Amino acid sequence: MSYDLYFKPRNDSFSDELFHSYFRDRPNYKCEGAQAWYGNEDTGVYFVFELQTEQRSEEDYDDDEPLEHFPVALNINYLRPSYFIFEAEPEVTAFVKHFDFLVSDPQMKGMGEGEYKAEKLLSGWNFGNEFGYASFLKDENNRSGVSHLPAEQLQNAWRWNWSRSQVQARVGESKFVPRIMFLNLSGSPVTAAVWPDGISVVVTRVDYLCVPRKELAPTKFFRKKEDTTFVEWDKALPVLLKHGTQNNDGSISLNYMTPPSDVVKFIQSLPSENRAIEGLSADRVLDREIYERSAV
Known part of the structure; x- marks a missing residue:
């Protein structure tokens, strides 16, 4: 389970090269194909931005994905320590501000479609993360060995x-x-x-x-x-x-x-x-x- 947030430029000025050039020299990122992986060796926090390279037809979308094309998606895992989102939020906020993105957030307690709101990223991920804990830990067999x-x-x-x-x-x-x-x-x-x-x-x-x-x-x-x-x-x-x-x-x-x-x-x-x-x-x-x- 994960938190998924989708981005599109307000003025349509965006490209794969702009995506890679932004992340290429930014600390803690590693670009691999269509993905820009964030991984901080000191904190252990990680997440990924990914180019959505192809325009898909309506039947190709999952129920919780936006129908119009959003060229970048963010994925942050659930069932993680709460500080994950503290480190991710400034990175997401900087990314949105740099490209003047609009967003689509299909999560419960999320921000919906339109303007990005940092506080909604925090609340949406926290809600989903706690749901992820509950879904995993309701099975007693999954509790063994959990630290x-x-x-x-x-x-x-x-x-x-x-x-x-x-x-x-x-x-x-x-x-x-x-x-x-x-x-x-x-x-x-x-x-x-x-x-x-x-x-x-x-x-x-x-x-x-x-x-x-x-x-x-x-x-x-x-x-x-x-x-x-x-x-x-x-x-x-x-x-x-x-x-x-x-x-x-x-x-x-x-x-x-x-x-x-x-x-x-x-x-x-x-x-x-x-x-x-x-x-x-x-x-x-x-x-x-x-x-x-x-x-x-």
């Missing part, structure tokens, strides 16, 4: 990941700015950020810090054995605050070039990890509130 976290936690992670590259550019190479990732840790979904060997980082609150140890690997039989371990945020926080500055957004910037001795000792003292750990793609970690409303 979910509170919407506020997901949206905070998305905001951090969305701005991560800007923060990295601002601090330069002196500090590492890790993205927030999602993991299944012993059967529970958690957020995590990488803190390799205790290096200088800019990091925000997560459930766990993932600590790859190479230079600071534990020694066994007089040899270092590289590993990756995890430490809860609250256990690491005193060390982070001692050697860092808390920023206005709550993140912490560590203020050293090389790890001080107490940081080294802290990293080396962490126990080896023996829990089951599995990476989770961001698009499959759903909003807990919508999950709980739907799984009834």
